[in-house]
Amino acid sequence: MTINVIEEADRIFKTWKEKVLPCDYIENGIMLWEGLAFCAVCDKLGITLVLESGVAGGRSTEILARYFDFDIKAVDDGKLYGMDRFNNTKKRLSKYPNVEMINGDSDILVPDLIHANKDKKIAVLIDGPKGNRAKHLAKICMRDKTVKFVAIHDTCRDYSYHNLDDMIGTFFYTDDPKFLKKYKFIDSGKDIYSEDGGGLGFVRNIKWNDINMSQKIRFISRRGIKKLKQDIILITGYPHNSFSKPLVQIKRFIDISRGKVIRKPK
Numbered sequence: 001m002t003i004n005v006i007e008e009a010d011r012i013f014k015t016w017k018e019k020v021l022p023c024d025y026i027e028n029g030i031m032l033w034e035g036l037a038f039c040a041v042c043d044k045l046g047i048t049l050v051l052e053s054g055v056a057g058g059r060s061t062e063i064l065a066r067y068f069d070f071d072i073k074a075v076d077d078g079k080l081y082g083m084d085r086f087n088n089t090k091k092r093l094s095k096y097p098n099v100e101m102i103n104g105d106s107d108i109l110v111p112d113l114i115h116a117n118k119d120k121k122i123a124v125l126i127d128g129p130k131g132n133r134a135k136h137l138a139k140i141c142m143r144d145k146t147v148k149f150v151a152i153h154d155t156c157r158d159y160s161y162h163n164l165d166d167m168i169g170t171f172f173y174t175d176d177p178k179f180l181k182k183y184k185f186i187d188s189g190k191d192i193y194s195e196d197g198g199g200l201g202f203v204r205n206i207k208w209n210d211i212n213m214s215q216k217i218r219f220i221s222r223r224g225i226k227k228l229k230q231d232i233i234l235i236t237g238y239p240h241n242s243f244s245k246p247l248v249q250i251k252r253f254i255d256i257s258r259g260k261v262i263r264k265p266k
């Protein structure tokens with residue numbers, strides 16, 4: 001099943017607006033249009049539980065709590081902004097009976113929560129940790145089939161620009177120009193870094209064998225095909241976040257019929 005996020009957002013927008021708006025901007029929070037996209041994908045995939053990693057002032061949590069009737073379990077370690085902020089947010093969000101705020105490390109708590117909710121269809125929203133740590137957590141979450149998709153924030157920033165492209169299930173980023181043109185107006189608030197928000201990237205929990213050959217080619221093209229020999233593709237590229245590391249070019253031969261990295265074609 002392919003997901004057209006713009007169509008899904010169009011479909012829910014009237015109801016979403018009635019339930020969620022007005023919603024004041026809270027520092028360090030996600031943008032409303034990012035929340036809209038997340039809610040739209042949850043609806044499309046019939047999600048029945050959201051696990052959130054990274055709450056801070058709780059803007060994302062509040063958007064979700066207002067739109068959904070089902071439970072939102074939101075984890076924050078309180079390290080970045082301190083426990084006072086955690087406790088204040090917990091108090092503020094206590095008016096939503098479907099929100100549970102949990103203090104601790106998501107790397108431990110989110111997999112535990114997935115394990116404890118095997119009867120649910122789960123979506124995971126990660127807005128802390130960031131970058132490769134967020135991707136690592138997403139991969140751990142998606143070991144479990146009950147997790148239908150993961151969205152990671154700040155994946156449209158220079159330091160982690162579209163850095164989910166190497167994940168098979170990646171299907172949307174909220175800096176999509178058509179999406180922004182249509183929905184950017186709903187948030188007049190300001191992100192401290194950029195008016196475009198950090199951007200949410202969306203990854204379905206699918207495996208290589210779940211996708212057809214044209215999807216495989218599309219996936220591989222995102223990473224740069226250099227040479228094609230029968231089913232063998234040479235991919236070259238630079239690791240994301242390489243700004244902080246020496247620029248080492250990756251070279252990989254992939255047998256696309258088997259979805260496997262191989263040593264070298266004979």
Ligand SMILES: C[S@@+](CC[C@H](N)C(=O)[O-])C[C@H]1O[C@@H](n2cnc3c(N)ncnc32)[C@H](O)[C@@H]1O
Binds near residue numbers: 029054079080130
């Ligand atoms: C950008 S803020 C979240 C903003 C929030 N999503 C919103 O829209 O208002 C990131 C938060 O993630 C938390 N965080 C970072 N790494 C974490 C981890 N491993 N486990 C739990 N929380 C974490 C930080 O303490 C911080 O409060």
